[in-house]
Amino acid sequence: MMQNGIGRTVPGYVEGYGDIRLFTGAFQTLPNMLRRAPAVKMRTPSDSKLVGGLEEVFRRIPVKDGMTLSFHHHFRNGDGVLNLVLATAAKLGIKNLNIAVSSVFPVHAPLLEHIKNGVVTGLDTNYMSGPVAEAVSHGILSRPVIMRTHGGRARAIECGQLKIDVAFIAAPAADDYGNINGTMGPTACGSLGYAIPDAEYADHVVAVTDYLCEYPLSPASISQTRVDYVVAVDVIGDPAGIVSGSTKVTKDPVGLKIAQTAAQVIKAAGLIKEGLSFQTGAGGASLATAHYIGKMMEQQGVTASFAMGGITSYLVDMLNRGLLRKITDVQGFDLEAVRSIGTNPNHIEVSAGVYANPFNSGCIVNKLDTVFLGATEIDTDFNVNVTTGSNGVIMGGSGGHSDAAAGAKLTLIVANLLRGRLPTVRDKVLTATTPGETVDVLVTERGIAVNPLRTDLAEKLLAAGLLVEDIHDLKRKAEKMAGVPKPIKTRERIVAVVEYRDGTIIDVVRQVND
């Protein structure tokens, strides 16, 4: 066992994962590799890419035992393609697949059966919730799940650590030669940002569509030059499932108070200014913060250069009212976002790599002024857990949390001081997702704490009349109300490794007791 840069105890080697590279700091690990180089291909003018069905695709590639198949999660809890493809794999008797899906939702419950039957033995994802996450926490997989950030997944693909044999792209619109977009057709999902690295670096790329268009489809989020097969199916997903989880502004008065305070912190930091840029996290208080920022911007007569994040109707509304000049969109969180990206040229689709890959010539999060993110736990070193819940079971993951925190000049955590009657502030989070050095402020309904690394910021907040407390005091306040929580006892067995965006290991998740 070793300790990494934030004092998390991790083994030097994890069976089913390999040697551990220790997290040493947000920008301490430098890239030292070439970009992944997939095999070069050729198609003659008479070749067709249209294939009769998924089984035929499996035979033509051919999909073999042990391969890594990848999927994107833009349909969130409405995704139909992962289940369709794995049903095909099961039918054809394929075993031992590794599934690289950008996020896992309750709709993916059929994965459990495929895991039990040996069709699937590995999982690689940035976020998971629902039955699969619970089963993983209880040890259903023999290999640990690799949990990455959204930018880290793009990095792992681009740098060759996550080698994808076949990328299956749920394609709301596709032409017969593989040009794809997400903004047209009956099951439009908006941005296809998370699928773009998969298409660019996989050995084989399959477009799975329910809306076959005339050639040449435009705009093309993914180009014909990277797509090998086009398969038409009845339906690729249910757009209604996109609006799932915490993609709505909170109506809870406590959440609104936190959001209002967060907006005051951002103002006090001097960031409500012409050309501001910000990202909203998922979660009601985070979305509400954007609302209050918008109000302040209106009062001050300033406009933002861009906003980023899972995109909601609230940001679209700010764009339409001229408060935002651009939206950069890696993922839509509701159907208003889907409509907007298809019609407004200032609502721009970006890939996961452009959004947040730390290993390229500069991603968008580097240009963020501020981001406001949620937390299930935060410790007195400001390390944040958004991976495991109060019972130790996986219920999320970084997604873009660590990426935006690292990139933004000012990172706020907005969270209730108590969560389900347990203190949010801890001596030590159960799972470290985002390192404290990238978190600047904690805003709760009962007080604000500033990371001691940011004395400049604390001074600004005090000057603006905001009360800043020591994070230990916030912890004591919470414990006074709810008592000191009992530490969660886990087993020794590692069920997931948490990769920081640069590919080092920031923490591991251990199996929970039944």
Place this chain on the structure above:
Amino acid sequence: MMQNGIGRTVPGYVEGYGDIRLFTGAFQTLPNMLRRAPAVKMRTPSDSKLVGGLEEVFRRIPVKDGMTLSFHHHFRNGDGVLNLVLATAAKLGIKNLNIAVSSVFPVHAPLLEHIKNGVVTGLDTNYMSGPVAEAVSHGILSRPVIMRTHGGRARAIECGQLKIDVAFIAAPAADDYGNINGTMGPTACGSLGYAIPDAEYADHVVAVTDYLCEYPLSPASISQTRVDYVVAVDVIGDPAGIVSGSTKVTKDPVGLKIAQTAAQVIKAAGLIKEGLSFQTGAGGASLATAHYIGKMMEQQGVTASFAMGGITSYLVDMLNRGLLRKITDVQGFDLEAVRSIGTNPNHIEVSAGVYANPFNSGCIVNKLDTVFLGATEIDTDFNVNVTTGSNGVIMGGSGGHSDAAAGAKLTLIVANLLRGRLPTVRDKVLTATTPGETVDVLVTERGIAVNPLRTDLAEKLLAAGLLVEDIHDLKRKAEKMAGVPKPIKTRERIVAVVEYRDGTIIDVVRQVND
């Protein structure tokens, strides 16, 4: 000496180029390599990409003797960046540079001085005309020039045969983090299609701009994730120079007759139908053919799915009138094309790789129904020369000629039977640019010849009442009028190798006598 698949005599090895891979047929050479993998990079949020000037960029990279610098030619005869960059190299005393520029124009005459001074010792291009082309033909360079096709250049970059150390991108609009497009700013040039592979695969990428925009610039033809430095200069080029060479419909009655006949051939082949796709070559008769095709489409009430090629006002007009549903644009040939691509969402920018790289999962030329191209010579095997003129001097090159010919279902050569009082049809072209197997029909003002490989086509033309002659008869007709031309005597020394789009050698160009 060896003979390649079309009987051209080439050596097995060329000094300064290396071993020769013989051309064996348009689709006979299959890719057998991985994609080029440039080094992975990283930028921290506080890094700036803005650099004070070109000299500072040279020092920061640093640019060294022997490197390959790349440039794009969207400004055609109005390009300012290549000359600016090479003046910087000369000033800093750098020697032995290899220049990879997608095309060379008369405006690039300062290259001659840099060659004489040893600053530049290698050249890699798809087309050249003017003083540099003449000097090359007279042996100014000790290493042979590598002449590629537009698709072949993308292939060579993507597959690692053309390794670019530094790509200098003339950027009509750029933000401070390297997002680039060609459609905005005072020197807009339209599509940046030829620069996209350079940006994607070069070790270092520099945006040279005279229009610095607010972040994030959109649309972005080239992404911030691939750009390392942004340099502002006074002016990057003269858009008036874009309209140069043969980018206007001919007014010559002979040319118009040829164009009219070509349109009749296309109609007889059954291609004036709903969803037609076509490419126009440069050259007056080729552009006029598009005009007649448009008329036939109007008469028949059909619309084309897309048109491709260097884009002119004639195609833009067809798009605006609804005769074309889409334009796919790798390069604008006039300012109307520049305006259109910036405003019409059905006028789509495509990269050189998407346009014509034979080694990917399928480029656009594969989807062409027909293309009509020019020729300086064509031989009785239908091999076409667009590289050298009647005196043996280089005055062009394939550009997209060989690419479109290989991709289209029906390739027409439209040419006067005599060119400068010399027969266009020869027993053997001086330089083979495009192989005869990819050429279906020759249309001249005095007759039509069909490639014997296409008996199906000859039958269709005869059924439509068009007179089809043997190409040898057309040759005899020409020789009766102008006599049998004397063969051009060249020296032995090779001044250029002509790479077919797949990287094999289709021919070499030898030094001319003074």
